[in-house]
Amino acid sequence: MRMSMKAVTAAATALLSVVATAPTSQARAVWDTSPVSVTHDVKPTPKVVDLRVGEHPNFDRVVIDLDGKVPGYTVRYVRELTYDGSGEVVPLRGRRFISVTLFPAKAHNASGDSVYEGPRLRQYHMPALRGVAFTGDFEARVSFGLALRHRSDFRVFVLHAPNRIVIDARH
Numbered sequence: 001m002r003m004s005m006k007a008v009t010a011a012a013t014a015l016l017s018v019v020a021t022a023p024t025s026q027a028r029a030v031w032d033t034s035p036v037s038v039t040h041d042v043k044p045t046p047k048v049v050d051l052r053v054g055e056h057p058n059f060d061r062v063v064i065d066l067d068g069k070v071p072g073y074t075v076r077y078v079r080e081l082t083y084d085g086s087g088e089v090v091p092l093r094g095r096r097f098i099s100v101t102l103f104p105a106k107a108h109n110a111s112g113d114s115v116y117e118g119p120r121l122r123q124y125h126m127p128a129l130r131g132v133a134f135t136g137d138f139e140a141r142v143s144f145g146l147a148l149r150h151r152s153d154f155r156v157f158v159l160h161a162p163n164r165i166v167i168d169a170r171h
Contacts, residue, residue: 029155029156029157030155031153031154031155031170032153032154032155033077033151033152033153033154035074035075035076035077036073036074036075036076036156037072037073037074037076038072038073038074039072040069040070040071040072041072041104042068042069042070042071042072042104044068045068045071045104045105045106045140046066046067046068046069046070046071046102046104046105046106046163047066047067047068047105047106047107047108047109047115048064048065048066048067048102048105048106048107048115048116048137048142049065049066049067049107049115049116049117049118050064050065050116050117050118051063051064051065051116051118051119051132051134051144052065052118053124053126053129053132055126055127055129056168058170058171059128059168059169059170059171060124060126060127060128060129060168060169060171061166061167061168061169062100062129062132062144062146062166062167062168062169063164063165063166064100064102064144064164064165064166064167065118065162065163065164066105066162066163066164066165067115067162068163069163070158070160070163070165071102071103071104071105072102072103072104073100073101073102073103073156073165074099074100074101074103075098075099075100075154075156075167076098076099077096077097077098077099077151078097078098078099079097080097081097081099081133081135081145081147082135083135083136084135084136084137084138084141084143085136085138090121090133090135090145091121092121092123092130092131092132092133092145092147093123093130093131093147094130094131094147094148094149095148095149095150095151096147096148096149096150096151096152097145097146097147097148098145098146098148098154098167098169099135099143099144099145100143100144100145100146100165100167101141101142101143101144102141102142102143102165103140103141103142104140104141105140105141105142106137106140106142107134107137107142108137114137116134116137116142118134119132119133119134120133120134121133121134123147127149127171128148128149128150128152128169128170128171129146129147129148129149129169130147130148130149131146131147132144132145132146132147133145133147146167146169148169152169152170152171153169153170154167154168154169154170155167155168156168
């Protein structure tokens with residue numbers, strides 16, 4: 001079946017208009033070093049319950065497990081990692097650092113007890129990932145720091161059932 005040039009042009013124009021008008025604040029499943037910022041207004045406030053890491057042939061993966069809907073998030077390179085509240089520098093080995101902030105989110109229950117079961121501060125010897133730190137649970141924001149061996153491309157995406165945010169750092 002052959003499509004006319006007019007039909008091909010119309011289809012290409014329609015596809016391009018969808019891609020060109022997609023909001024810039026959406027998750028980015030492509031490899032890049034630019035910041036990612038996604039806003040979701042969710043209620044009730046989701047809980048951050050775990051963080052897991054894994055090494056793959058071409059990238060290292062960080063998975064943040066959620067109890068509830070997927071909140072908004074920012075993922076970006078920073079000069080250094082600091083703990084929320086105190087401002088103290090996070091003692092992670094690495095040459096480059098990525099800050100991850102989830103909002104609105106919390107890592108505690110109504111009594112104020114932590115529901116987060118992942119690592120608080122852990123060093124790794126993966127090709128890209130050198131360490132992770134839980135850096136804060138304050139004013140409906142939960143934050144993490146990732147230490148990398150070097151500045152590398154990363155991608156961010158969401159998986160469901162259960163809900164989780166995935167950050168991959170290329171080797």
